[in-house]
Amino acid sequence: MASTSLTFSSRDAHRAWLASQAALPAGFKTGTTRFDFVPREAPKPAKMTLTLITLDAPTADFAAVFTRNALPGAPVLVGRQRLAEPRLGAIIINNKISNVCAPGGVADAEKICTATASLLGLPASTVLPSSTGVIGGGLPVDNMLEALPTLPPALQADSILPAAEGIVTTDLDPKIRRADVGGGSIVGIAKGAGMIEPNLATMLVYILTDLAVPRAELRAMLQRVVGPSFNSISVDSDTSTSDTVALISSGRVPCANPTAFEAALAIVCHDLAEDVVRNGEGVRHVLRVTVSHAPDETTARQLGKAVVNAPLFKCAVAGNDPNVGRLVQAIGKVAGGLNGGGLDLGRLRLHLGGIEIFAHGVFQLNPDKEQALVKFLKSAELYASVIPPDGIYTAAVDYPRHERCVDIAIDLGTGTGTATVLGGDLTHEYVSENADYRS
Amino acid sequence: MASTSLTFSSRDAHRAWLASQAALPAGFKTGTTRFDFVPREAPKPAKMTLTLITLDAPTADFAAVFTRNALPGAPVLVGRQRLAEPRLGAIIINNKISNVCAPGGVADAEKICTATASLLGLPASTVLPSSTGVIGGGLPVDNMLEALPTLPPALQADSILPAAEGIVTTDLDPKIRRADVGGGSIVGIAKGAGMIEPNLATMLVYILTDLAVPRAELRAMLQRVVGPSFNSISVDSDTSTSDTVALISSGRVPCANPTAFEAALAIVCHDLAEDVVRNGEGVRHVLRVTVSHAPDETTARQLGKAVVNAPLFKCAVAGNDPNVGRLVQAIGKVAGGLNGGGLDLGRLRLHLGGIEIFAHGVFQLNPDKEQALVKFLKSAELYASVIPPDGIYTAAVDYPRHERCVDIAIDLGTGTGTATVLGGDLTHEYVSENADYRS
Numbered sequence: 001m002a003s004t005s006l007t008f009s010s011r012d013a014h015r016a017w018l019a020s021q022a023a024l025p026a027g028f029k030t031g032t033t034r035f036d037f038v039p040r041e042a043p044k045p046a047k048m049t050l051t052l053i054t055l056d057a058p059t060a061d062f063a064a065v066f067t068r069n070a071l072p073g074a075p076v077l078v079g080r081q082r083l084a085e086p087r088l089g090a091i092i093i094n095n096k097i098s099n100v101c102a103p104g105g106v107a108d109a110e111k112i113c114t115a116t117a118s119l120l121g122l123p124a125s126t127v128l129p130s131s132t133g134v135i136g137g138g139l140p141v142d143n144m145l146e147a148l149p150t151l152p153p154a155l156q157a158d159s160i161l162p163a164a165e166g167i168v169t170t171d172l173d174p175k176i177r178r179a180d181v182g183g184g185s186i187v188g189i190a191k192g193a194g195m196i197e198p199n200l201a202t203m204l205v206y207i208l209t210d211l212a213v214p215r216a217e218l219r220a221m222l223q224r225v226v227g228p229s230f231n232s233i234s235v236d237s238d239t240s241t242s243d244t245v246a247l248i249s250s251g252r253v254p255c256a257n258p259t260a261f262e263a264a265l266a267i268v269c270h271d272l273a274e275d276v277v278r279n280g281e282g283v284r285h286v287l288r289v290t291v292s293h294a295p296d297e298t299t300a301r302q303l304g305k306a307v308v309n310a311p312l313f314k315c316a317v318a319g320n321d322p323n324v325g326r327l328v329q330a331i332g333k334v335a336g337g338l339n340g341g342g343l344d345l346g347r348l349r350l351h352l353g354g355i356e357i358f359a360h361g362v363f364q365l366n367p368d369k370e371q372a373l374v375k376f377l378k379s380a381e382l383y384a385s386v387i388p389p390d391g392i393y394t395a396a397v398d399y400p401r402h403e404r405c406v407d408i409a410i411d412l413g414t415g416t417g418t419a420t421v422l423g424g425d426l427t428h429e430y431v432s433e434n435a436d437y438r439s
Numbered sequence: 440m441a442s443t444s445l446t447f448s449s450r451d452a453h454r455a456w457l458a459s460q461a462a463l464p465a466g467f468k469t470g471t472t473r474f475d476f477v478p479r480e481a482p483k484p485a486k487m488t489l490t491l492i493t494l495d496a497p498t499a500d501f502a503a504v505f506t507r508n509a510l511p512g513a514p515v516l517v518g519r520q521r522l523a524e525p526r527l528g529a530i531i532i533n534n535k536i537s538n539v540c541a542p543g544g545v546a547d548a549e550k551i552c553t554a555t556a557s558l559l560g561l562p563a564s565t566v567l568p569s570s571t572g573v574i575g576g577g578l579p580v581d582n583m584l585e586a587l588p589t590l591p592p593a594l595q596a597d598s599i600l601p602a603a604e605g606i607v608t609t610d611l612d613p614k615i616r617r618a619d620v621g622g623g624s625i626v627g628i629a630k631g632a633g634m635i636e637p638n639l640a641t642m643l644v645y646i647l648t649d650l651a652v653p654r655a656e657l658r659a660m661l662q663r664v665v666g667p668s669f670n671s672i673s674v675d676s677d678t679s680t681s682d683t684v685a686l687i688s689s690g691r692v693p694c695a696n697p698t699a700f701e702a703a704l705a706i707v708c709h710d711l712a713e714d715v716v717r718n719g720e721g722v723r724h725v726l727r728v729t730v731s732h733a734p735d736e737t738t739a740r741q742l743g744k745a746v747v748n749a750p751l752f753k754c755a756v757a758g759n760d761p762n763v764g765r766l767v768q769a770i771g772k773v774a775g776g777l778n779g780g781g782l783d784l785g786r787l788r789l790h791l792g793g794i795e796i797f798a799h800g801v802f803q804l805n806p807d808k809e810q811a812l813v814k815f816l817k818s819a820e821l822y823a824s825v826i827p828p829d830g831i832y833t834a835a836v837d838y839p840r841h842e843r844c845v846d847i848a849i850d851l852g853t854g855t856g857t858a859t860v861l862g863g864d865l866t867h868e869y870v871s872e873n874a875d876y877r878s
Contacts, residue, residue, distance in 0.1 A: 041804045070782045071771030101767060101784075103801040135764020136802050311750070311865075312873055319874030325574020328540060332510030343509045345540075362542040363575050365480045391826035391867070426750075427874070428830075431867050434751055435758030 008401040021178045022161040025185045025210035027056045027250025031154030032166035037143040051093040051166035052151045058089035058126050063219040067243035074105035075129040082128050089126035092116045098242050099131040102138035115148050164189040175275040179264035184211035184253035188268045192276040205245040212251035221262045222247045229269035233277050233422045234308050277422045282430030285317050287423045288405035294412045300419035306334040308423025318425040322373030324357045347413030380404045393432040447840040460617045461600040464624045464649035466495045466689025470593030471605035476582040490532040490605035491590045497528035497565050502658040506682035513544035514568040521567050528565035531555045534608050537681045538570040541577035603628040614714040618703035623650035623692035627707045631715040644684040651690035660701045661686045668708035672716050672861045673747050716861045721869030724756050726862045727844035733851045739858035745773040747862025757864040761812030763796045786852030819843045832871040
C-alpha cells in the first residue's frame with residue numbers, strides 16, 4: 001500500500017483529495033491548452049493537450065533520468081543534452097504523439113522549444129520538451145505552434161491539477177503526490193498506464209520543489225530514489241521510448257535538512273510509482289511482491305519482476321484463481337539464472353495474502369486454504385469486470401476505492417537482499433485497451 | 440510457414456491429413472485410457488488420460504532434453520536419471536496434473552513407472568514418466584494404478600493419432616509430423632499450448648523412429664535440432680516446469696545416411712514447434728520474426744524473442760493494428776543490452792509483411808502503407824474473434840485453414856548472425872483461457 005493508505009468513498013471524494021494535494025510549490029506556474037489536429041501517418045482527427053510548466057526564474061538545480069530503451073524518442077535525446085545546460089526555465093509537454101524515430105523528430109522538438117522559449121523570453125536551451133502517445137508518428141508542429149501562444153496567458157501559480165490532467169493518455173486518473181517538509185514542499189505528477197516496466201516506465205513524471213537543493217545533490221538523490229520506486233514497477237514488461245522523470249527546484253525555501261528532503265522525495269516517488277501501477281492499463285489487481293533473504297538486492301528485484309511479468313500468473317490473478325503453480329513456474333523460470341546462483345528449494349517459502357503455500361520443497365495446500373486464497377484475491381480486486389455487449393472491456397474502478405494489493409512474499413532463505421516490486425494482473429480490459437487503442 | 444505449407448478446406452480434411460501422417464514406425468505401439476478422478480487439493484471431478492508408448496524391445500538409443508526451469512516437475516527429475524539407464528522400454532504420460540513440487544511427487548512418479556513396467560514385464564528403470572497439467576497438485580496415484588491395467592490390451596502398432604490426442608490439455612488440435620527417410624520414418628507428436636517459451640516450452644514432445652541411430656549420435660542430434668525449433672518459440676514467455684522432448688529409436692531399419700536423418704529430424708522438430716505455436720492458447724496470429732545481420736545467432740534469437748514476447752505489440756497484432764511503434768519499442772527494450780553491443784540505428788531496417796516500415800534511422804510510413812499493413816494483418820488471422828455473450832472467449836480456427844504468419848524482418852546490418860523466432864499475439868481468447876482455466 002502507498003505510504004498514505006488512501007480510501008475514497010466516491011469519485012468526488014477522490015477528486016477533492018487530489019485538489020487538496022495540488023498546491024504548487026513557490027516559484028512555479030502551469031498552464032494547459034487543448035486543440036484538434038490530424039496526424040500525418042494515419043489521417044483521423046485527434047485531440048492534443050499541451051502542458052507548460054514554468055519557473056518564475058530559470059534554475060540551475062534540476063535533475064532528470066530517462067528511458068534506457070535503445071530507441072529513445074526525440075524529446076529524450078534533446079532532454080539528455082539539456083542536462084548539460086546551466087539553467088532550466090520551462091517544460092513543454094504534449095500527449096497523443098510521442099515523437100520517436102519520426103523523420104525530423106529532433107528538429108521538431110527543438111522548434112517547439114524555441115517557440116515556447118520565445119514566448120517566455122528565454123533561450124531555447126532552457127526548455128525541456130516531453131512527448132507521450134503513439135510511437136511512429138511525427139508531431140503536428142504547425143498545429144502546436146499555433147496553439148502555443150495561448151499557453152502563457154493560461155499560466156497560474158495555484159494548482160498542479162490541470163497539468164496532472166493535461167499529461168495523461170490512457171491513465172485512469174490524474175496522479176499527484178506531495179510532501180510538505182522543512183517549510184517547503186515537494187509536489188509530483190505522473191503520466192503512465194501502459195508500456196510500463198523498469199528502467200523507467202512509460203512514464204512522464206515531473207517533481208517540483210521550492211526547497212533549495214543544489215544541482216549535484218539533487219541529481220544524486222534522484223538516482224537513489226528511482227531504484228526502489230519507478231524502477232521497481234512493471235505493468236506489462238514493455239519499456240517505453242519516452243520515459244522521463246524530472247526533478248526541479250525553484251530554490252525559494254532554504255533546505256535545512258537534506259536528509260529529511262530525500263526521505264520525503266523517496267515517499268513521493270514511491271507513492272507516484274504505485275499510482276502508476278494502480279492506473280495501469282486494465283489493472284484489476286495490484287501485485288506487490290516482496291522478495292526477502294535473497295543473495296542481494298538485484299537478485300531480489302529481478303525475481304520480483306519475473307513474477308509480476310509472468311502472463312499466466314497474471315491471468316490467474318485476474319480470474320481470482322489462486323493458481324500457485326504458475327507463481328512457482330515464474331520463480332523457477334528465472335531462479336536458475338539468478339545472480340548469486342540458483343535456488344535452495346528446501347529454504348524457499350512462499351506466502352500469498354499471508355497464507356503459506358510453499359515450504360520444505362513442496363506445496364502446502366489444502367481445500368480450506370484454496371478457499372481462503374480465492375477470498376483474499378477477491379478482496380483485492382479494484383473493480384468488478386463487466387462483460388460488455390460490444391466486446392470492448394473498460395476498466396472502471398469501483399467506489400469506495402481501496403489501495404489493497406495482492407501480497408506475495410518470496411523468502412529465499414539464503415542471503416540478506418530484499419526488494420519490493422509492484423505490478424498488475426493481465427485482464428480483458430488490458431487487451432481491449434491495447435488491441436483497439438488506435439483503431 | 441511450416442516446411443509443408445498446409446491448407447485444410449475443412450475440419451474433416453485436417454483430421455484426414457493427421458491420420459495420413461500417423462503410421463507408427465516399426466517397433467512401437469501406443470495405447471490410451473481415460474478415467475474420472477477427484478483432485479486432492481481442489482475437490483472437483485476431473486478426467487485424466489493416460490497414454491502409453493512402448494517399444495517391442497527396450498532400446499539403448501534414446502535421447503531427451505528437459506526444461507531449464509529451476510523448479511522442475513517430478514517426472515523431469517526422474518527422466519534426467521533415466522538418461523543414465525542402459526535401456527528405455529516405455530513412456531507413460533498423464534495429462535491434467537503435472538506433479539510439480541507436490542509432496543511425495545517423485546515417489547508417486549516412480550510408483551506409476553513400477554506399475555507400468557510390471558504390466559509390461561520390464562524393470563521400472565526402463566519407463567520414462569511424463570506429466571502435464573495444473574501445477575501444484577499431486578497425482579491421483581490410486582486412480583492411475585487402477586486404470587493402468589487397461590492400457591496394455593489397448594496397445595496397437597498402427598497409428599500414433601490416439602497418443603497425439605491423449606497427451607493434450609488446452610491444445611487446439613493433436614499435432615503429428617512425420618518424415619519418411621532412408622527406408623524408415625521419423626514420427627513426432629507434441630502437446631503444448633500455454634506456458635510456452637524457450638529452453639523448451641510447456642511441451643511434451645515424443646519423436647519415434649525405426650531408423651537405427653546410436654545413442655550418442657542421437658543425443659547430439661537432438662541437442663542440435665532443438666535450438667532452432669523448440670527453443671525458438673514463445674507463446675507467452677512463461678517456461679513450463681515439465682517440458683520434455685524425447686527421441687527414441689527402435690533400431691529396426693539400418694540408417695545408411697545419418698546426415699539425411701538429422702535433416703529430416705530438424706524438419707519434423709521445426710514443424711512440430713510451429714504447430715505448438717499455431718495451437719498456442721488464444722493465438723490468432725502467428726508471429727514469425729526473422730532477425731538478420733546480427734552480431735551473432737544468440738543476439739538474433741534474443742531480439743526475436745523480445746519481439747514475440749512484447750505484450751503491447753502482441754495486442755496490436757491481435758487487433759490487426761499495425762502499431763509499428765510498439766515493435767520498435769520492443770527492439771529498443773533489449774537492443775541496448777544485446778550481446779555484441781548496441782544498435783546502429785542508421786543500419787536498422789524493418790519490414791512487416793514485406794513492407795518497409797523503418798530505415799535510415801526513422802520510420803518509413805504513410806497512409807497508403809498503413810492501409811496495406813492492416814490488410815496484411817487481417818490476411819494472417821487464423822480465426823475471427825467472436826464476442827461471446829458470457830464473456831468467455833473461445834479460439835475457433837476458421838476453415839479453410841491456412842499457415843500464414845505475420846512476417847517481421849529485422850535487419851540489424853551489422854554482422855552475420857541470423858535467427859527465426861515464432862510466437863503468437865495476445866488476445867481475449869488467451870485471457871479467457873487462462874483467467875478461467877481452473878475455476
